[in-house]
Amino acid sequence: MKVKVSREKKILLATLTINFILAVLATKIFSDGYPLGMDTFSHLPKTLYLSTHGFTQWFFDWYCGFPYLISYAPLAYILTYSLSIFNINPLLSYKLTETIFLMLTPIVFYKLVKTLGFSGEKAAYATLFFTVFPSTIQNPIIFGRFTNIVSYPFFILTLIFVFKTLNCKRSRWKNLFFASIFFGLTVLTHHFSAYILLLTMAILFLTLIQEKTIQTKILTVIAKFFGIAFLGCVFSGFWLLPFYLYREYWVLTYTKENFLLLVSITLFVLMVVLVGITVKKLFKPKNFNSLFVSVWMIIFIVLGSGLLPLKYFLPLGGEVDFLRFQLYLAIPSTILLVNLKNYSFGRLGKKLSLQQKLDKPKIWILVFLILNVLTVGILFQVFPVVLAEEVYPEDPPPQLIQYIKGEKGWGRILPIDCPFWVYILPYQTGKPLVDGWYPQGCILPTLKSITKKTINHYSKEEALKNLIANSKTYGIKWVIVGNHSKLYLFNNSTFKKVLKVSRFTVYKNSLNITYxxxxxxxxxxxxxxxxxxxxxxxxxxxxxxxxxxxxxxxxxxxxxxxxxxxxxxxxxxxxxxxxxxxxxxxxxxxxxxxxxxxxxxxxxxx
The missing domain is CATH 2.60.220.10 (Polysaccharide lyase family 8-like, C-terminal)
Structure with a gap:
C-alpha cells in the first residue's frame, strides 16, 4: 500500500535538500579546505585563536592587539570553541557550527510563516522561496558571514515570539520573556543583526499604531516593545555594556551631535509612516500582517538599494552596510509572494489578471534561479580578482609558511596585496600581523587612521612607506608582497629580500625588532x-x-x-x-x- 505524501511535506523535503547541498558547498565540510566567502577570513581566525589560546579577551595576532570579544559579539565564537573542547578539529568545529545554523534557519523561518497564520503548504512554499532567494544563497557562498548565519535563527525566533506576544492572549508574559531571550542572543551573536532586528520591530510598531483598532491600547503596545528590547539588552549586558562604554574605539562615525540623531530618527519614522499610508491606499491589504510584511519589504528595498545616505535615515546609519538589508529582505519578500491574494492590484491589475499570473510558485522559483545564475555570471565577469583573492583564495604556499614558522624571535608581518589567507597566517606560523581583516577592532590610533579597510589592500602607498620606514615602532620584522609593482617600496629600506615563492616576495628587517x-x-x-x-x-x-x-x-x-x-x-x-x-x-x-x-x-x- 502506497503512503501518500502531502505537497507540503514534498516541498519541505525539497527545501531541506537544497539547503543541505548549499550548506555543504559553502562550508566544504567534507574537505580540508576553508569555507567559502570573504568574511570567513575574519571569523575563522578568531575561532582558531580561541582553540589555541583558550577563552581569552585579548587577541595578540592582529593590529598590535585588540579586545576581540568586546569589539565583536562573542556567542558564535564561543559556540564553535565549545565544540573544539571535545577534541574536534577547530576548523571542523567552525564548519559544523555554520552547517547546523544554515540548516536551522529555514526550519525556523517555516515556523514564522505559520505563526503569521498561513497554511502549511503556503508556509512550505515561502520557505522554498526563502532558501533560493539570491541574498540567502550569497550570504554563505560569497560573503561567508559566519556571525550573520549563526544569528539568523535567533533573529527569526525573536520575531515569532514578538508576534505571539502581540496576538496571543494566553502566555503573553512567557512569549515576551522568550522574545527578550532571543533578542539578547541575537545581540550576543551579531550586533548589526540585532540593530536591524530593532529596526524591524520599529517598523512593526509604527505600522501597528496606525491601525485604528489598536490605538486605544497604544501604551500597552509601547510597553511590550520597550520591554522586549530592555530585557534583551539586560540578558546580553555582560557584553553589551563594555561594547557601549568603549564605543569610540570601534564606532568609526561616533558623534555627539544630537541633531543628526534626531534628524535620522525623524526621517525613518516619516518614511515608515508614508510607506504604510501608500501601501494602504494603493494595494489595500486585507489584514494587518499583510500590511506589515509589505511595508517591511519596501523599506528594506529602499535601505538595501545603496542609493540613500543611511546616516541621515537611520540612527548611527553610517556604520551599517546596506547589503545587510538585502540579506534580511528575503524574509518579507518571500512571505509576500505566497500572500498575493491579500492585495489589490487595481483596475489595471484586475484587467491583466496580475494576481493570478503572479501567484504561481514555479514561476518565482525559476525567477530566483535565473537571478542566482546571473549574479554568479556577473561576479565572475566583473570581479574575477576579488573572487580569487578574497572569496575563494587558494592555500598559501607551503614554503612561505615553513619559512616564517621557522624564523626565531618575535616580530610582526606586514602583508601587501596578499589574498585573504594572510589573516590565518598567525595561526599557521605563530607570528602576528600588523594588519587585520577589518579595522573595527583596531585600537592603535596610527593604524586606525590609515584606512577604513585593510592595510593589506590599501592603495595609498605613502602610508605603506611610512609603516616600512617606522617598522621598529610597530614591530614589523617581515613583509609579504603579492604585487611585483610594489617591490620598489623597499629600495633604500632596512628590509632585504629573503624568499620568492610564486608571485609572493618575503622581505626581512635587518633591524633588531623587539617586543x-x-x-x-x-x-x-x-x-x-x-x-x-x-x-x-x-x-x-x-x-x-x-x-x-x-x-x-x-x-x-x-x-x-x-x-x-x-x-x-x-x-x-x-x-x-x-x-x-x-x-x-x-x-x-x-x-x-x-x-x-x-x-x-x-x-x-x-
Whole structure:
C-alpha cells in the first residue's frame, strides 16, 4: 500500500535538500579546505585563536592587539570553541557550527510563516522561496558571514515570539520573556543583526499604531516593545555594556551631535509612516500582517538599494552596510509572494489578471534561479580578482609558511596585496600581523587612521612607506608582497629580500625588532599566556621605563608581586609603565576590562 505524501511535506523535503547541498558547498565540510566567502577570513581566525589560546579577551595576532570579544559579539565564537573542547578539529568545529545554523534557519523561518497564520503548504512554499532567494544563497557562498548565519535563527525566533506576544492572549508574559531571550542572543551573536532586528520591530510598531483598532491600547503596545528590547539588552549586558562604554574605539562615525540623531530618527519614522499610508491606499491589504510584511519589504528595498545616505535615515546609519538589508529582505519578500491574494492590484491589475499570473510558485522559483545564475555570471565577469583573492583564495604556499614558522624571535608581518589567507597566517606560523581583516577592532590610533579597510589592500602607498620606514615602532620584522609593482617600496629600506615563492616576495628587517624595550636598555625576557604578558629583567637603575609594543586599551593592569603599577600609553598608543628599584623585576601585565569597568563604577569595592 502506497503512503501518500502531502505537497507540503514534498516541498519541505525539497527545501531541506537544497539547503543541505548549499550548506555543504559553502562550508566544504567534507574537505580540508576553508569555507567559502570573504568574511570567513575574519571569523575563522578568531575561532582558531580561541582553540589555541583558550577563552581569552585579548587577541595578540592582529593590529598590535585588540579586545576581540568586546569589539565583536562573542556567542558564535564561543559556540564553535565549545565544540573544539571535545577534541574536534577547530576548523571542523567552525564548519559544523555554520552547517547546523544554515540548516536551522529555514526550519525556523517555516515556523514564522505559520505563526503569521498561513497554511502549511503556503508556509512550505515561502520557505522554498526563502532558501533560493539570491541574498540567502550569497550570504554563505560569497560573503561567508559566519556571525550573520549563526544569528539568523535567533533573529527569526525573536520575531515569532514578538508576534505571539502581540496576538496571543494566553502566555503573553512567557512569549515576551522568550522574545527578550532571543533578542539578547541575537545581540550576543551579531550586533548589526540585532540593530536591524530593532529596526524591524520599529517598523512593526509604527505600522501597528496606525491601525485604528489598536490605538486605544497604544501604551500597552509601547510597553511590550520597550520591554522586549530592555530585557534583551539586560540578558546580553555582560557584553553589551563594555561594547557601549568603549564605543569610540570601534564606532568609526561616533558623534555627539544630537541633531543628526534626531534628524535620522525623524526621517525613518516619516518614511515608515508614508510607506504604510501608500501601501494602504494603493494595494489595500486585507489584514494587518499583510500590511506589515509589505511595508517591511519596501523599506528594506529602499535601505538595501545603496542609493540613500543611511546616516541621515537611520540612527548611527553610517556604520551599517546596506547589503545587510538585502540579506534580511528575503524574509518579507518571500512571505509576500505566497500572500498575493491579500492585495489589490487595481483596475489595471484586475484587467491583466496580475494576481493570478503572479501567484504561481514555479514561476518565482525559476525567477530566483535565473537571478542566482546571473549574479554568479556577473561576479565572475566583473570581479574575477576579488573572487580569487578574497572569496575563494587558494592555500598559501607551503614554503612561505615553513619559512616564517621557522624564523626565531618575535616580530610582526606586514602583508601587501596578499589574498585573504594572510589573516590565518598567525595561526599557521605563530607570528602576528600588523594588519587585520577589518579595522573595527583596531585600537592603535596610527593604524586606525590609515584606512577604513585593510592595510593589506590599501592603495595609498605613502602610508605603506611610512609603516616600512617606522617598522621598529610597530614591530614589523617581515613583509609579504603579492604585487611585483610594489617591490620598489623597499629600495633604500632596512628590509632585504629573503624568499620568492610564486608571485609572493618575503622581505626581512635587518633591524633588531623587539617586543619590549626598556630605558635604560637591559636584557628582557617575556612570555604571552592567555590574557597576560609576563616580563622579567634585571636593572642597575633606580627607575626603568618599560615599553610594550602592544596596543593600550582600558583594562590593562600591571603588577609586580602584589603591588600595582600604573599603566599608561605612549605617543603611538602602546603600553608603557615605570618600574622602580635596582635588581630583578618580574612584571605581570593582565588584560581584564570588566575589572576596569567595575573599578570605575565601584572604586570603594575594587
Amino acid at each position: 619590549i624595550e626598556t630605558n635604560p636598555k637591559t636584557k628582557v625576557k617575556f612570555w604571552q599566556k592567555g590574557d597576560s604578558i609576563l616580563i622579567a629583567f634585571k636593572t642597575n637603575n633606580n627607575k626603568t621605563r618599560v615599553l610594550v609594543r602592544e596596543a593600550y586599551f582600558p583594562g590593562w593592569f600591571a603588577y609586580e608581586k602584589s603591588e600595582k603599577i600604573n599603566v599608561q600609553k605612549d605617543g603611538n598608543g602602546f603600553i608603557c609603565f615605570n618600574v622602580y628599584g635596582v635588581g630583578e623585576h618580574r612584571i605581570r601585565l593582565t588584560f581584564n576590562p570588566y575589572k576596569k569597568i567595575l573599578g570605575d563604577s565601584f572604586p570603594c569595592i575594587i
